[in-house]
Amino acid sequence: MLRLLLALVVAAGCLAAAEPSGHDASGHAASVPATSAEVDRQVALFNPEVWKLDEKKQPILKLDDPFNTPASDVARRIASDFWFSLLIFSPFLILPQILLLVIIFKFRDRGDGRKAATFSGNHLLEVVWTAVPCVALVIVTVPSVQTIIWMEFPPDAARRDVVPVEVIGKQFSWKYRYMREDHAALIGLDVAGLQEPLVLPKDRIAVLNLTSEDVNHAWWIPAFGVKKDAIIGRHTNVWFTPDRVGTFKGQCAELCGNDHGRMIITAVITDAADYELWVEHLRYRNAALKIWSLVRDPLAKPEQVDAAVAKYLAVDSSVAAKNALRFWIATNHASLLRGKGQGPNKDQLKSESRRDRERIDGLLNLTARRTTQEAAP
Amino acid sequence: MNAPAPMPEIRHYTGVMNWLTTVDHKKIGLIYFWFVVLMGLVGGAFAGAIRFQLASPGATLEALQAAQLAGTAAPMALFNADGSGLFGNYHRYNEMVTMHASVMIFFTIIPGFIAFANYIVPLMIGARDMAFPKMNAFGVWLLFPSAILMITSFFVKGGAAASGWTAYPPLSLTGVGDPGQDMWVMGVHFAGVSSILAAINFLVTIISLRAPGMTWSKLPLFVWATFFVSIIQLVATPVLAAAVTMVLMDRNFGTSFTVASSGGDPVLYQHIFWFYSHPAVYIMILPGFGAISHIFAAFSRKLVFGYWGMVIATGSITAVGFAVWAHHMFTVGMPIWAQNYFMIASLVIAVPTGIKVFSWLATMWGGTIRFTTAMLFACGFLSTFVIGGFGGLILALVQIDFSFHDSYFVVGHFHMVLVGGSVMLLFAMTYYWWPKMSGHMLSESVGKWVFWLMFIGILCTFMPMHVSGMEGMARRIPVYWADFRLTNHLTTGGYCLTFLSALIFFIDLIASYRRPKITVDDPWQINDVQQSFEWATSCPPPDYNFVQVPPIPVIDPTGGKH
Ligand SMILES: [Cu+2]
C-alpha cells in the first residue's frame, strides 16, 4: 500500500511537471523589477516572525488547533469526525458519572436499618450494556474507516495539480525540497534557530514525503491536522490541502534529543502568485547567499562584491534573478536585525541594511543597463 | 519403607536478617509494598522536576528564542538549553522524563499490584504460602539491583537514559560508550525477570494450591485478575526483553537490528516494544479491577454484580489486549488494513471495560454504602477512570490520533488511566487491606483528606493536559509556545496537590505502626457478606496462614442465582 502511494506521488509529481509552469501567474512580479516596498512585503511574508510576544506577553502568532481553527481539508474532516465521535461516545462518559452520583446520595448507609439488596446479576441488563456500546462503536467506526481511506489517497489528484515536497528531518531542524519540473531539487537551507518556513500555495494538494537523516522525528502542524513520523531509511507520505492563507506554527512531535522541544516548524500558505515567486527565489538562493556573505564580510573589498554580482548576472540576468538577489539580501538583513538588532546595535544595523540594499540595487541597475545596451545593436 | 529423612536444621533469624532471609509471602508482600511506596515518592519527585520546569513563567519558546536572538540571559528555569539551570540542560530534562516513566511503571505500579497479590492471593485461596517461596523472595530482591542500576545511572558519564521510557532507536543508539542507556536496559531486564518469576509463581499457586472447595467458579475476582495478568506477564515480558536487547546489542555489539544504514529497521523495534507495552497497561490495571470489585461489594454490603460477566470481561481484555499494540504508532505509516484493524480491535476493548464499569455501578446499586476511605478511593477511581477510558476511545480512532499522537492529550489520557486509575486503585487497596497486612489501622480522618486532595489534584493535573494537547502542545518538551501557559500552570498546581496528598499518606502510613494492634479478624465487619478467607484470620495472619483447611465455608460469589 505504501509503495502504491509512493508511486502515486511520483506520478503526481510528473503530472505537475507536465503542466505549463505557472510563470504567467506571477508575471507581475517576475517581469517587472520589484519596488523596495514589494521586496519588504516579500521578506515579511517568507520570513515571518513566529517568536514574538506582544506587549501583554501574548504570542503575536497564535497556534491554530485542528479542532477550532482548522486550516486544511484534512483538519476540517478530522475536526468533524472528532466532534461526531465525541457526541456518540459522550453518554458513556456522562452516564457512569451520573449513576455514581445517584448511588452516592441514594444508597448511603444512614443507619436507619435499611437492608441492602441481595441481587447479584441480571442477564437482560448485562446484554444491554454489552450490546449498546457495540452499536455506538459501529456508528463511529464506519465514518472513521471512510476517513482513513480518504486520507490515504489524495482526492482526484489527476485533475488538480499537486505540490510534492520532500521533508527531511535532522536534529534539530527541517529541510524542504520542492520537487518541480525536472525534479531538480531546490533545497531550503536552515538558518540556526530561525528555520525557514515551508511555503505552500493555498488550495493545491500538498504531498509531503518525509524521511530523516538521523533519529526519528515527526512533522506536525496542528492547524493542518497533519502529523507523520520522519524515520531514517523510510519514506512516509502525507497529503493535505491548505485552505487558508497565513502563517502556521508547529513542532517536532517525536522525542529526538536535547533540543527536541525547540525543533519548530513554520508553514506559510500563500496565494498562487506568491508561491511561484517563492519557488523562483529559491532557484537563485545559493548564488545569492554567496553574494550576501561577501557583502557582510568586513575583509572583502568593494570590487569583489561588484565582480560577484557581475558573475551572478552573467549566469542569469533576468528580472527574476535580480529580484531574487534583492529579496535574499533583504531577508538576511531582516534576520540579522531580528537577531542582533536589539539595543544599541539597532540603528547601526538598520543603516547598514539600507546601505547594502541600495548598493545592490545600484549594481543591478547599472549592470542591467549595460547588458541591455550591449544587447540592443 | 525407608526411614524418614532427618529434618534439616531451621535457623530462625530476627530483626533485619529475618526480613532479608524471609520466604514468607506476607513479608515479601510487605517488602514489595515498601519498595513501591519509596519508588512512588522518587518517581513523583521526578515528575515534580518536570512540572517545575514547565511552570517557570519565562520558559516559553517565544521568550527563550527572543533571549537567544538578543544574546541576553535565558529566563530562569530548572533546565536550560545552555546548562545554566538549576539541574542542568535539556538532556537532564529528557533524563527526568525517561526516569519518571521508568520508575513509575517498572517500580511503582507493576510491583504495586504484585505486592498486594503476594500478600492477599494465597490468603484468598486458602493456601499456606506461594507455590515457590524462594523464587518469590528472589523476585522481590531482583527489583533492588534493577532500581539501583536505573537511578544511579544519573551519576555516570553522559547521565541516565534520555530517550524516553520507550527507548526508540535510533535515539537510544546515540551516545554509545555512555553507560546510562545500557544501565537502563539492564534495569529493565532485572525488573522483567522479577516480573516473569512472579507470574509463574502466581499461576502455579492459583492452579494448584487452592483449598478444597475453592473451585474455579468460586475464585475471588482479585484472584481471577491476578491469574489473567500473570498470563500477560509470562507471555509479554520476554518480548520486552527481546526489544531492549536489540537496543543493547545494536549499541554495544555491532548488530543492526534497528540500524537503517545496514539493513535494520527502527520501526521493527517499535512493533516489538509495543507488543509488550500495550498488554503492560493491563498488567498495570487489571489486578486493581479485581480488587475494586471486592471493595465495592464489601462497603455496599452486597455481592459483586455479574461475577461471570466480570471474569469473562477480564479474560477478553487479556486476549484482545495482545492484538492492538500498533495503535501506539499509527503515525509511522501503515497499510490501510492495518490502520483499520488496529483501530477496530482497540475500540473492541471498550466493550468488556464498559461491562466492568456498569457491573461495579450495579454492585453498589441498592446497597447500604459506608464511605470509608477505601470506598471513597474506589468511587474516585470509577469517576477518573471513566474519563481516562473515554480519552482512550477517542485516541483509538486513527484519523483523530493523527492529531493527538505524541501530544499532551495522550499524556493526559494515560495519566488519567494510570494515576486516576491504577494509583487510585492502589490507594483504595491500601486503605482496604493495610489493617490486614500490618495489623494497624490507617487514620480514616486523615484518609479523607488524602482522598479529596488527590482526587481534586488528579482532575486539576490531567484535565488541563487534555486541553493543552487538543490545542497542539507536543509531549516531552521542556519549553512550549506561550499559548499553553494557562493550562500548564493549572497542571503544575494540580501536581502540587497530588504530591502533597501522597506525602500526607506517607506520614500516616508510618504513623499507623504506632497505633494499637487490631484484635479482630475482620475490622471492616464485612465478612458476613464477603465470606473471604483473608478476613477469617488474624491481622496480620500468623506464619503459614492456616493450620488446617480454612474454617469457613466458601460461598458462591454469584449468590447461587446465576
Ligand atoms: Cu523531535
Ligand SMILES: [Cu+2]
Ligand atoms: Cu496501548
